[in-house]
Amino acid sequence: MTKDDPVERLSQESTSNDTQQQQQQEPFKVVLVDIEKASELEIHCVEMPLEGNVEELSFVALSYRWGELHETTVDTQLDYLATVTSFNSYDFYRLCKIMTYEPDLKQIKYVWVDAICVNQTNYDRRKATIHQMSNIYAKATYILAVPDLHMRHLMNTYTEHYKNIEICHHYSEYIYHLIQGNIDQLHRLDSQFLDKIKVPADRTLRQLLAKCTTYLADGFTTRQQHDHNIAHPEDALDLLCEIYHTSLLAKPPRKDLDYIKNQTQQKEEEDGGRAGDNNDDDGDPLDESLLCYDKVASIILEEPERRWMKIGKIDKIWTHELIKRRNAIRKAMEFIEDIIVDWSSRVWVISEYTISKKKNNLKYWFIQLSAREMLELPFFTFDFTNPAFDAVVQKTDFAPTKNKTDPNSNPAHLSFHRLVIKQLNTQTFFEMIFKSKATKNEDRFYAILPQSKYKDRVSQVDHWKITTLMSAKLKLFEIMDTRDKWNLLFLSGSRTSSVMHGVLPSFCASDIGWAEISTFVEEYPCNFDMHNDQDEGTFSPISLHHQRTKALRLPCLQLIPKEYYVEENTCKVDDSIIFPSRLKETLYNRLQVDQHSSVLDIVFLPQYDEKAIPSSIRKQYARFNCIPLIGCFVENKWMLCRPRSIYQQSECNHYYNHDNDIVFNIY
Template sequence: MTKGDPVDHLFQELTIADAQKQQQQQKPFQVVLVDIGEAARREIHCTETPLEECAEELSFVALSYRWGEVQEQVVDTELGYLASITSFALDDFYDLCSMMRKEPNLKSIKYVWVDAICVDQTNYERRKATIHQMSNIYEKAAYILAVPDLHKRHLMNVSSENSKIGQCISDNSKYIYHLIQGNTEQLVDLDNEFLDKSKVPENRTLRQLLANYTAYLSHGLTTTLRQNLYNYDSEKTLDMICESYEASLANSHENLDCIKNRIQYEDCRNRPLDDLLAYYKVAGILEQKPYGSIYQTGDWCPFGTYNRIWTHELIRRGNNIRQAMKFLEDLISDWSTRVWVISEYHIAKKKNNLKYWFIELSNPDNLDMTELPFFKFDFTNPAFSSVVGNRSYDNYVAHHNNATPADVSFHSMLIKQLNTQTFLEMMLKSKASKNQDRFYAILPQSKYKDKLNQVGHWEINTMMSVKLKLFEIMDTNDKWDLFFLSGNIYSSNTYKVLPTFVASDIHWPYVDSFVQDRLCNFDTNLSFRNFDTNGSFPITLRHNSNLRLNYLQLAPTQYYELPKDYTKQFISNNSQHQKTLFNHLKLDKHCLINMVLLFQYHRERMSLDSRLLGMPSDFVTLIGSYKENKWTLCCIPTKDFKELWGSYNNTGYGTVFNIY
């Protein structure tokens, strides 16, 4: 269930007694299903059947989506309750069902389960019983169909720009479909249709240059055009190609005479007048100079003597397709970060039966789009996985550059969200209307599922309480990772709130790039991480009853101490740390203050290159007292990061840090 309203997530109300009572009931759970064929005809017809007895003729599709906010629509299920629908527009649901009736794998399935209609939201007991069966419902489904924009009406109401992008998707729906599917031949055919319709000159060489060197056709939309992404200028490249073509014409402008010999065949005597443009010469110019610098170096001058309406159409179409793909990418990202959605697609992972579709592509009257298979996400071998796995860090940084392949960007995000998220990402990066829902939705999909029956007794209200509970229940490796995620310099922290190790806001954009592109270069099996499994070392959550504060007891194998002069100057210039240490932690104002660096990985067992790459984020800085063993997180400016401090080997755990 993916509704955002807190009252609709009642897992916390299901105590162990509730579960036992449900199991003891003799009457089997009755699941409500919607007839797809009737919905395609703009009618809602529901049926009720025992979930455990769903036969082949009653197989169903379960929808996964996020709720929006639209005007209330009420339908009579004729099963004793009225369904009040405010999460999506019924017209969009009807269009989806029309497409499902023609989809090759779904057209034989008669029913669909969608919580907005199939859960009696007004009957507390029936709603609670349905929520208790949520996992079973999704597990019993023949397919789980993700529809990230089922709340399309809500998106249109929120922003007029969303409406414009929606129109772009509709206008280019067939092209976008084949772009996501990776159907190269169909994309080339559609490009040629567009070029003909836009009255682009039918010169074979010109069209080859447009196809291979601009960012507006299928090759440019699916390929990184050059390694030097930052110098690529798509419009100047297009201008240069057009001027080369125009200079090759018999009646070209006199200003273009100076470049004729650079782009024409050496011997033009036996060639038609409209076929003098030499592909290899123009391509050579483009490949010798970084894109965008052709004009800057004086090697080429823009003349712009011809009114080329078709170039504007080409640019507009290419940019619209990129914008549409980015919009769909954002929709997938927004849908997949909902905690209950995470639960749903993890259930789909077990049977590998997840399909996805967009309402923006659903137009039952568009014959080009009907009967096409919906997109399938293969958890065992995701589409584009080999390409995504080989992407460089530069591709990641250049995410918004026109040279970045639109299809690879889309599938990279899809794979990252659905197939490679860590437990901590699912718990902390996801969106939840109630923080307790994070545990109800994610724990069953993790190695901590045995903790699920305890969640109702935990007092989980804030993200700080979520992190504290994670430090209590997780294993050593996960606790270690969470500590460094929370404490690295890219995570925001005012250091005004204790405990400082749970008060930070993790900066996920940087963490994503670090984890995906750099973390794998480090040895994650270093001996200092192979601690006892009894939970006492090297990181344990404890409580100071005198201060009424939680703290982490940390025992690293190695730490670095900053110079005393630097520490003295740092503390004198930071009144906030003085207040925290002396007022909140009750340190003696005359005690010696020290600053320590703790690295996530053992520095001396890493290569020099790995150490340099890891410096910005794989360490935390502590400030406090050895004598009283009270420390908090702090942050030093990156310009002060110099290896001038002493290294201490702590293999025997002689030094333990109590971090507040």
């Protein structure tokens, strides 16, 4: 990760060729921060050769997203001052303190954090570090992700963030064990909490609370099939208490208690008989049917509005505390999930955790969980070969996350791990480079190219002048291999992409819709001649050209498909409902198609060789895995478009491009 703001080259550096040559000859040295000294509120940096002794070079590399805080100046004691705006210094010190206790990290002496370890004031040294970024993370003993290292920025931005962070800190131990799935520890913390809020220390009552509500460990870690405590949470707790008290009384003093007892007994009789009387541990008479959890739940579910009218409420402070705690922990887990999504979608972060897959050395931690009782507990670990709870997650039937009637029915820890697995799962090259967030579009290349088959191109990024997303797409159409160019074109023109009518070049102007990428299959041959791609002296099936005529100065994508479809009914082109008028205006005005003598056509290009697609799904692929063009055969000028009608293959003429005579010039 690098600083967002570009640094201007100092005049004396730009004119000093001797200095540049010397830096090129010297081995790259990485700047590292002493963890123990940082834990004592002191920044002490050292420089070490990146290719040095493995034991001496042992360090932790931090992965995080930048925040926006007031500038703090740090003296690195290495002839430069670091200006830190991405995180609060004391949060960094606190992280280092915890690292000195973490079982796997406490023996490691140094940490690499770009905000301090990259000399932002020296252009050449900054540039050299950027080029070595992948090597730095690859050499790290561990990569430690801290998605909320910018916590102070979150707290300063929104009041709601501040409240959520306070909640996470307050319940940090419970949240930690919930994420780890430590059920015994959760039961221990539940018991302590029930004692604290003065819930009667009765085993039967606490069993009812544990098994019949979602307020304790079982409610967080198991799928809840009922919503009995969602609409009326306090009433549901009161009802359980009434049932409990009824079970202890031989003669219930109130009619509502008689009602509960009779209804519970009726359920027992309907199920085939009533259990005999038993005694509890204290020798008091106890009707076991009254404690059957399924029956309790069914009573709560049955006509709830009428039920609450018949049963009186009991004013208990601890019921409010129990509800408050459950809601707070659920809210905290959702907040942490949001932070994970925000962190993992950053382009430099994608590069960092992609590198960690090679050594499987990714740990993660949250500053807001760094309470005193968390010392010496191991950080969370993400195992790329066997992610935590992966097998259970795959077998779990999750309710929709936006289910308003039952928002807390999913197991909290499994929902968390499902999201982490999804976010850190392998992404395609296009998803990494375009689906991610980047402050500067050139960072997409610096971060992702080293992790791809185009890594040899990263040294050229400086000269590409990438400023916009459109310029990034154009450059990829220039440097990628044929199949990748083809796939990018079909991503840009897919039915889920927002084609910007009238914006040129049309093949770069769309906002990519990622739903279609799941239908891309590497095994299917694309709709171009493979021999044409491999033979020397032949035209490439897809290539980028820059028109430099007096009339046109636009990028042009030349396409040679094996087959294509042409719409029979040319009248559709004149239908403004199907094709916006702006499309035709662009063809006539920008591309200078002769409006009077040229006939406009609609062409559909299949993505794959249709003969190679299994017959069972061929019709589906023919319909959806194709891109529409509007243009003119006579002048050979075409644009990507998205007609407001569904492509019907039966309404088109099918053509084979046997001799590769037809070349589409797409602008």
